[in-house]
Amino acid sequence: PVIQLSIDYSKPAEFHYRLANQLQALRHKGVLIIGSGNIVHNLRLVDFQNFHKDNYGFDWAVEAHDTINGYLLHGDYQPLLDYDRQGKAFDLAIPTPDHYLPLLYVLGLQQKGEAVSLFNDKMVAGSLSMTSIKIA
Template sequence: MSSLSKLAALTSTNKPTERMPVLFLGHGSPLNGIEENEFVQGFRTQGKQLNRPAAIVVVSAHWETKGTRVTAMKSPRTIHDFGGFPRELYEVRYPAPGNPALAKEISRLVKPEHTVLPDDKWGLDHGSWTVVKHLYPDADVPVIQLSLDYSLSPRQHYALARQLKSLRDKGVLIIGSGNLVHNLDMVEWRRLNEPYAYDWAIEANEKIKGYVLDGDHDSLINFNKQGKAFDLAIPTPEHYLPVLYSLALKDTNEEVMLFNDQPLGGSLSMTSLKIG
């Protein structure tokens, strides 16, 4: 039995969909793990509309490594990789199982330019569990994470992601988790809970959405050549790169739907995408 056959057999009593969509989720504050707001409601709505996957792969902004790694443990820990939040948030556990068979399959699929190594130390960081818990609150779908290799160029990230497309046909839901606009140094903290954005943040977010809807992936890959607004919106790439992973999995004829399309605190965007 192949590793993906084992995956389907071991992870679900329901028949997985023939082809899963792809998500990019603007994950925002870790508090989305415990708060009830419009963004959490948006995640929950998507969860209700999706068929139950055999497993989930999350590419989170919060796991950067030298070389690409994939979590390969049977029971990934819930990582509270943040500080200064209410005790209630640190007490949350999302005990979804892992899936070593899927981790092994990803290592097999990604070749020959890149090597994906198994990891038994990481787990599920807040870019993963604070959003996935709203999609599947029972924590009964296996979840693994794929890291961002900080030595790769944006085009190399995109090329790596394209090699994972066949997983969609095996009932695997792939999620990029970050934020299209993410500049913490310029957040207007007094307006963090308001749909407020600086002019440059609006400009960057609208252009990114335009490129997404037009299928202009080259412009999105070359985000560092798009001008001042993009430079301010993406001062460091880790929160932006997950959208490239999601878009790389899109077929030409597939539609993209936007949701949670709101700015916050001047310099953040919660804009999220569903592909397929």
């Protein structure tokens, strides 16, 4: 069975992260939990003419992407919870939280001793990042 959870966008980022902490017990029961979204996701600024370019991102998108990846790989999640206070690059990369908040659920499910690894980590069309995260 697959169950989809709704995200309450009226709640702050910290709420979503803490809710995921409470869902950790499901992992011990063998439940696989997947968050689906895009970390850098600004459809209004997609460069369709350069969609075919490999790993192509605007300066602000690359800045947000690299900064977020650094926080992820170093386990420094507080700035990710405070994403709306990180400056212009983050504001452009995350204009709405709908594609970003699933990341916070995945991070909230991480348990001590588990490492974060990144894959599919490329920029697309200037303003999108399809970066995927595995916690194991």
